[in-house]
Amino acid sequence: MSADPSVILHSDRPAAALAVLKETHPDLTVHACDSYAALPELIGRVAAEVVYSVRFDGTPRFPRQALVESPTVKWVSVGGSGTDHLGCWDPERLTVTNAAGVAAGMLAEYALGAMLSFSLDLRGFERRRQARQWGGGRVEPIEGKTVLIIGLGKTGTAVAGRARAMGMRTLGIRARPKAMDSLDEVHGPDALPTLLGRADFIVCCVPLLPSTRGLLGAAAFAAMKRSAVLIDISRGGVVDEAALLAALDGKQIKGAALDVFATEPLPGDHPVWSHENVAVTPHCAAVYDGWDIKSVRMFADNLKRYRGGAPLENVVSPERGY
Template identity: 80%
Template structure:
């Protein structure tokens, strides 16, 4: 740690971040990089100590090695909440923080929107409108329904608050169960299947880790009510897509709202595009006007702590992924 570290801002739209840092840390040397390919050379050239980075061009080409194995980088600040694109890192060599909470409210609104879209049959009414067809379809309340929230970080808790405000019963799964505001019940992962059987809506918002990959697989879908709606705002790989497709084909679930996929962009030939009861969005549920500035302001606040030698906020444990 140094009081005047060299900083790199790694994002496809660096102007806003540079403006925030010029305002909050005008004495620092800050460099910008707007490509994956250019980051390793810039780190080496500047001997950067701190890198603020956003995964803006997918995971396969993301320059993780340049970040977590650099001899000079001591702190990597992730602009979003997920860190699975970094792979594993040695916390004794580099500290990783995230921006957990920067989009919790927006993600929760996406989840609530998914619930309402299915309970109000908005897709069905849309099709009837296009056909100029009066009548048919029906709406039903979400009040009194049960929402199971798998993962109770900042996003999961934000989902729970909105669900409970709508009169829903809220169940939650977390690695270390504890009483949590706006949750009627909180359980450990071992209770997943019994809770799934009670749920009318399942909202998946856990990080992608070795123990969460395929967490919602064949056994989970077999336990679901045929009236359940799945909403996935986690990471591609947590929901086992083959099991999801099997459930959709067999009519074992009512439908799904999906923002994340095992392969992104979702290939044009992927069968998920073709289901009337599946809403596909392009990993955009956390992207709203101003999220990037809010994220970099969180980084600027943490950077002030770093420069003063204070403990950083939102430090990620590589074993837990959060």
């Protein structure tokens, strides 16, 4: 690391980010890049040492090789929390950090909103409104219901806090189980099959890793209550979409709220569009006004540490994904 590194801001809206770095690091030359295609050439031309990067044009086209195999890049600061789009990297040569927590509250509110939407049957009432039908439907409290949170990072912890405030029973799964505030029970991954059968709502917020790909498949859906609702705010690929569709078709579960998919944008002919008991959102649960500035300010703070030779915060392990 150096006190005067060559820095690239890789974002589809770099102007606001540049303003933050001009304010916090006025002596530093920062290069902006607003496309995937231009990043490899720019890294080579300016011998970039540090790259702040946002995945803004999908994963398949992301120029991961230019970042993880560059001979000059020593630190990649991911603007969001997920790092699966970088694939594998050598932590001895490259440090990767993320902005974990920047959207934890918003994601938790999305999960809570989805739980309330299903318990209040808002989708059913909307269908009746469109049909100008008075009556029918019923509401249920979420107080006293059980939520299982798979993944207890900053997002999962925020979900637990909001669920506890609503009077829900909170169960959680994490790789290294330990007692946590707002969690009634914390278990390891081996307890998943048993816990699924106890939950009224399942909130999935784990990173996409070889160990989590297809984590919720046919066996998982078979273990759920028929009244259960799945809320997926993790990454596309954690939920086996074919198994989910089969569970919906077979009425094995009540419904789902999905913000992430294996293929994004979601194709217009995808079967999930036809399910009335599924809420589909376009990977936007973490996107709110100001999230990008908050993320860049986290990067700016970390950049001060980097330039001063101090340890970085939010360093990601390629094996754990967090």
